[in-house]
Amino acid sequence: MDVRQLQYFLAIVDHGGFGRAASALYVSQPSLSQAIRGLERDLGSELFHRVGRRAVLSAAGEALIEPAREAVRGLETARASVAAVRELREGRLDVAAMPSQAVEPLTTMIGAFSGRYPGVSVAIRAAFTVPDVVELVRTGAVELGLLATAGALPEKEVVSRPVGRQRFVLVVPPGGPFADRGSVRCEELAGQRLIVGQRGTGMRAYVEALRERGVEFTVAAETEHRVAVIPLVLAGVGLTVVTESWQGLARRAGARVLDIEPETALTVGLVSRRTRLSPAAEAFVSTALPAGSREP
Structure with a gap:
């Protein structure tokens, strides 16, 4: 098993099928299918049920999603750590945001971050509710999430930093x-x-x-x-x-x-997993938030 196979597996899950995943990854569908068959052999279980031309996640596939995201995120963090030695001249940061907060304060946050670290791209995922944001952060699909709530900021599964x-x-x-x-x-x-x-x-x-x-x-x-x-x-x-x-x-x-x-009014918060942040995420928090808001 290697991280490339896990990345292929997650692409199929996220894009809803082999064909779309192959297009998104810029690989041929036979190459993608071969990589997944190799992963299934290594794990000793089928990850997808082939129903006609459709691929439906098996129970084993469902169980693999979160560990796969952990592994891929770990590799990305390791790569980002190396990039940090080069003063964050390159890399990528994944952020989920609810629609209104994607207008502001996320626009201002990214503007400040990009001005300081222009080589790091920020990928924004749409999430419509607080549970959507928390789930994307908790499972490792993104590293940071921006949300707004009428109640208290979530604390059970994520770390929350108040924004305003x-x-x-x-x-x-x-x-x-x-x-x-x-x-x-x-x-x-x-x-x-x-x-x-x-x-x-x-x-x-x-x-x-x-x-x-x-x-x-x-x-x-x-x-x-x-x-x-x-x-x-x-x-x-x-x-x-x-x-x-x-x-x-x-x-x-x-x-x-x-x-x-x-x-x-709603309370706006920036949330992350209860693990060490990547250098890019740490830099984003440091750049985007007032000093008193950076620590939970």
Whole structure:
């Protein structure tokens, strides 16, 4: 067994099949299949059930995912440690982020990091909920995760470092409801048409909490594509509640951004595994966070 075989195995898992994995790895499908057969011989178990042209993970394959990610991540950390001797002139850092936090503060964080370590590329994985981010970090699919929660930052399976707070704001079209206002009380959203995210997201939790308080509204659109929210507002579909990280983009697009009273905010945190960070991740934390926030 070698790390290359494990990388091939994980590529099949992550890309959903041999063909897509082969394309992503820039190898031929026969070469990929041969490497997996060799890995299966070494382990003495089939990792995939071949169902027609599909490959379905076996129980043994499921059990291998997390140890394989550990091994691959360990090799990447070792390589990064060598690169650190060359002052991080090269390398890669994998970060998962929820949509709003990918706008800010992740953009500013990466800007500061890339300015100091331009040779290290940052790969951003999308994660829509706090459990999604924690799972990607816990399993080693990424090394760092950026999330926001209405409650306490997760501590059970990851190490959390506080980043700051993001309050909720209301985005409305020019000439639409409340467009001549600077703020709105949450009760005034009663009877409005709202654009919401999918369940499990902060923006969805906020409006569901309103409904529990008796503020009734109509869901005009529900979208997993957060980039569609502002265009939907500008098209007159409805209003939307998002975190303040979106306000710059919303205003530049021509929308109006209003404060919501009383203020409600999410706590933003940067999470990592309970293991030693790679030099690139350590440098990212050191560059991105204030000194008092770097240690959990």
